[in-house]
Amino acid sequence: MTIKSALTIAGTDPSGGAGIQADLKAFQEREVYGMSVITSVVAQNTLGVQQVEHLSIPFIEQQFDAVWNDIKPDAVKTGMIATIEMMELIAGKLENTDVPYVIDPVMVAKSGHSLMEEKSREVIRNMLIPLSTVVTPNVPEAELLVGFTIKTLEDAEKAAKVIVKELGAKAAVVKGGHLEGEAKDVLYDGNDYTYLTSERFPTHHTHGTGCTFSAVITAELAKGKTIKQAVEAGKKFITDAIKYSLKLGNGNGPTNHWGHRLQGLPNQEGK
Numbered sequence: 001m002t003i004k005s006a007l008t009i010a011g012t013d014p015s016g017g018a019g020i021q022a023d024l025k026a027f028q029e030r031e032v033y034g035m036s037v038i039t040s041v042v043a044q045n046t047l048g049v050q051q052v053e054h055l056s057i058p059f060i061e062q063q064f065d066a067v068w069n070d071i072k073p074d075a076v077k078t079g080m081i082a083t084i085e086m087m088e089l090i091a092g093k094l095e096n097t098d099v100p101y102v103i104d105p106v107m108v109a110k111s112g113h114s115l116m117e118e119k120s121r122e123v124i125r126n127m128l129i130p131l132s133t134v135v136t137p138n139v140p141e142a143e144l145l146v147g148f149t150i151k152t153l154e155d156a157e158k159a160a161k162v163i164v165k166e167l168g169a170k171a172a173v174v175k176g177g178h179l180e181g182e183a184k185d186v187l188y189d190g191n192d193y194t195y196l197t198s199e200r201f202p203t204h205h206t207h208g209t210g211c212t213f214s215a216v217i218t219a220e221l222a223k224g225k226t227i228k229q230a231v232e233a234g235k236k237f238i239t240d241a242i243k244y245s246l247k248l249g250n251g252n253g254p255t256n257h258w259g260h261r262l263q264g265l266p267n268q269e270g271k
């Protein structure tokens, strides 16, 4: 069996639901060998973010080189990259590789805490997105990337197209977690739209949904799946992870990375 590997470059969540920790759990569930480069150490839990400390640029670079020069990953994702300097470093490292690259453009945590400097938005747009295979913004992130309001499915389609045609991503998925009604995401791959729809579960235990979704997409690309197959696998996985999400902690609990093994069983509300 050939082992495929994936690398996440992101911030941490010591409570295990988001960031690097969520990504590594997702890679493991998809049977891909997981590796990580930490950009910022975050004191956070299900209640919110308490404190953030950024690692130095030379130290982030050392971590990256340690992985890349030894076990070159089959796919890479970035999550929380807070500063312009971090983005420039990562862009420089990824610009001449052909490794599939997924960007989860993490800007603000669900709890409302900013995880990216505002002035970095321009840099993610100009330097990182043109290098990417798939970008996975939620609605507020997509609005900041494209500069218009997203209220309807048509707006989401338009935003996905702008991210591909104008910002230079190979594909974009605008996630519908923040819209009303069914949880409907829109993938645009430069030619076609694909809609990924699930029922909306009435739960607030959704800490780390975006991290887990993009990590599964990364794992599937590492295995050589197409963008469409990878995004469909990500949607299936996150739907079960939310359906069986965990009432852990005192705030918004984490998603359940074993959700896909629990199909047919009652969720935590007994439904």
Ligand SMILES: Nc1ncnc2c1ncn2[C@@H]1O[C@H](COP(=O)(O)OP(=O)(O)O)[C@@H](O)[C@H]1O
Pocket (backbone or CB within 6 Å): 137, 138, 139, 175, 176, 177, 178, 183, 184, 185, 198, 199, 200, 201, 202, 203, 206, 208, 209, 210, 211, 213, 235, 238, 239, 242
């Ligand atoms: N309550 C929910 N029920 C079912 N799916 C959801 C729910 N909330 C979010 N999702 C799905 O989870 C994935 C992550 O979306 P979203 O929560 O918008 O991302 P983020 O964590 O970046 O804000 C998407 O596929 C979205 O459709």
Ligand SMILES: Cc1ncc(COP(=O)(O)O)c(N)n1
Pocket (backbone or CB within 6 Å): 010, 011, 012, 013, 018, 019, 020, 042, 044, 079, 080, 106, 108, 109, 110, 111, 115, 206, 207, 208, 209, 210, 211
């Ligand atoms: C290190 C890190 N990366 C990403 C998120 C976003 O996750 P969420 O939007 O679910 O809070 C987070 N809270 N922490």
